[in-house]
Amino acid sequence: MRDAEKVAARPSVAGPDAVVPEYHRPLLAPLTDSIRQLVDATVRTEVDDDELRRAHREIAAIAARLQARQMPGSYGQRVAAGSARFWGNPVVGVRNAIAPPLVIEYDDSGRVSAEFHLGAAYEGPSGLVHGGVSALLLDQILGDAAAAGGKPGMTGTLTLRYRRGTPLGTLRAEGWIERVEGFKTFVAGHLVDADGPTVEAEGIFVVPRWARGEAGSREWGQAMPDRFA
């Protein structure tokens, strides 16, 4: 099917659970990667004023072209199931340039992990990862650990202990389930650099009320295998 036909086949008014045609990862991943490069370059560039003005003009024009046909509202309100469900996510999203992105893997013991690189765009104190960025990534990792246990939930509490500064560069995040009580999953995890853990995290993730019924479970369940694809 050609692209124009795929778009035409989409309902003109997409409901909250409408599944729009998925764009292909080979198209969107390089586009998003190039924007990550752009974000990093804008933090660090030392080019002259004219080049900055030119870049601004050109980027504004590209953004307008991409906005010429776009989902109203947010991504998650349109793409509720399937492998594209998490593509908008600010930590793991294939189409979100805020995401480093983390590619999360899981082993048989239920431990989830990701190895990734953080550059200048994630800096807090000089040369170190912003404390809030560590929290952002660990929230996702802990949430994925809870989901891997079969009970995907929303963050109820999150506690972070910063043992030392986390250097920018190559890092690893790990998460695992401590125990499950009804709709609550108690999880823990940490960020690790070459010398060991830098930030430790604990959290309670709660299956939301709307997802506790059979229909809700089915919707969450449909999305699950792809979350780790």
Next chain:
Amino acid sequence: MRDAEKVAARPSVAGPDAVVPEYHRPLLAPLTDSIRQLVDATVRTEVDDDELRRAHREIAAIAARLQARQMPGSYGQRVAAGSARFWGNPVVGVRNAIAPPLVIEYDDSGRVSAEFHLGAAYEGPSGLVHGGVSALLLDQILGDAAAAGGKPGMTGTLTLRYRRGTPLGTLRAEGWIERVEGFKTFVAGHLVDADGPTVEAEGIFVVPRWARGEAGSREWGQAMPDRFA
């Protein structure tokens, strides 16, 4: 002074505390804003494959042009003082497209606050702010509250309680000091939507060892007034 001269005047090998020439906010703010639009558009766009490919090619070319002359390493390792110190910051940075950005204000009571808008790029569960994004923003707000009390520090601990989902849209964050013990500042804060608090936070921010001496205090002190400029 013309731009080419400003760049030429910079030391050819910038040390960790070198102050590079500041680019002007009127140049960098619109550029970064246009990249924020691009990030949001890439999450939501439904344009055809050819347009995605074309956008990718053009953005990669712009990024390469900005990278043609840039700081080696991270921003904070080069810009250690002055009003541009926080421009690379992923929550408040004028030149960081990851930042919404938050424009933090403070009142006489020492309370810091920011009103801001979060769109599709910050989404976790459908229509709601990603739990880790709430943590990212609150870490910054609490850190700024500690700094406003005269003791800027790094995050020691951060505890978040999610009372309910935080809807995407216009939000407010607030932070304040609970008490100070030596080099530790105990702070609290929350995210608020039209119906009240959605996420509550507590944290301990610690003045790092290297900043406790006179020289260190002076360096942090120099940067302070601009942090809230």
